[in-house]
Amino acid sequence: MGILSCFIKKAEEEIKPKKAGGHGEHWLTALESDDEIPSSVIESIENPEFLEPLNQNSNKINAYFSQGEMLKICTITVNNQLWTAYPFAAAGIAHEIKIDSIEEWINEREAQIRCSLGDASLAFFDIMYFKNKCIYEQGKKYNFLLSALAYSLTKAEPKTLKDREGREFSTKGVAAFSPFEKGDIDDFVFQAPVKEVLESEFGNRTIYRIKTPLFRLNDEDIDIFIFALASATKGYVPSVGDDIEGILWLQGYTR
Structure with missing residues (x-):
């Protein structure tokens, strides 16, 4: 194109x-x-x-x-x-992503990308679409930096659940996401373990940058950065080793 x-x-x-x-x-x-x-x-x-x-x-x-x-x-x-x-988040983690389709907004400068990462399907808001829209081709792969902004984020306490065969398993260490039914195509609920936390300031607000897997692909962690204001965590301070859960807005861009 x-x-x-x-x-x-x-x-x-x-x-x-x-x-x-x-x-x-x-x-x-x-x-x-x-x-x-x-x-x-x-x-x-x-x-x-x-x-x-x-x-x-x-x-x-x-x-x-x-x-x-x-x-x-x-x-x-x-x-x-x-x-x-x-x-938008000022940093992300690179992954090779195939563009399945592009939902361009009516202003023609913003869009959400429906895509595939391995066998997982997801969508994200492209924060640099206004610049890169002309390079994209449906079905091709690009290196996108993925990150997310948290609407809410809390510590997830381990639970014991049963699968369809009745076998019990613990949610501790689970890394998974699913569409947020009340949100748009780039909004997701998630649970994941915390690998890294960096605390900083945005204006006069405390913000946490959390490295965590969005999901796992063939036992490999697909990591992203989640950025959460202290107002989104409601007093909870994320710590390495914790399991966290919440609702996020997924973003991405290619350089």
Whole structure:
């Protein structure tokens, strides 16, 4: 797919309405209230850590990335008009991922990627779609950095469950995820063991970067970073060796 072809609407894309998209609940993974959104967006534009300028199809696009070691705000303008803004994790762990399909939003600068990682199917919000949309081809594999922002995260106490054959097993050390029924395609519930914890600050808030497997593939851990504000953990401080559970918003990007 060439640079120009990515701007040509295909017949099947015109038939299927694009998703409106939006970041309503996503902001609560980075801020403590909706009242903080306007000032955070303005700050990212007026005092960015760096700026990504692009020209696409005669449109002037600027992506402003806020200050922040672990968490940033990305604000995108098109022809000097505010287009969108969202929080994102500033680090991820690389995995080779096959693109199954792309759900581009109606603003044409954001999308969710439906994909395959081994025999697992998942979806994530592509935080750099505005830049990389023209390089993607359905069915091809790319190295994506995966991370997640936590809506909620707590310590998971071990449970004893039974499988279909009636055999008992413990949930201790389990690494698994499943769709969050009340969320979008990139929202998941999860349980996993903590491998590493790094504590930092985002503004005046404590934030934890947790390395943990999203799931296991042929006994190999598929690790990601989960970023959780102290407000999401509600006083719980993650520790190496703990099992954790919660709800996350999965993100990814390719360089």
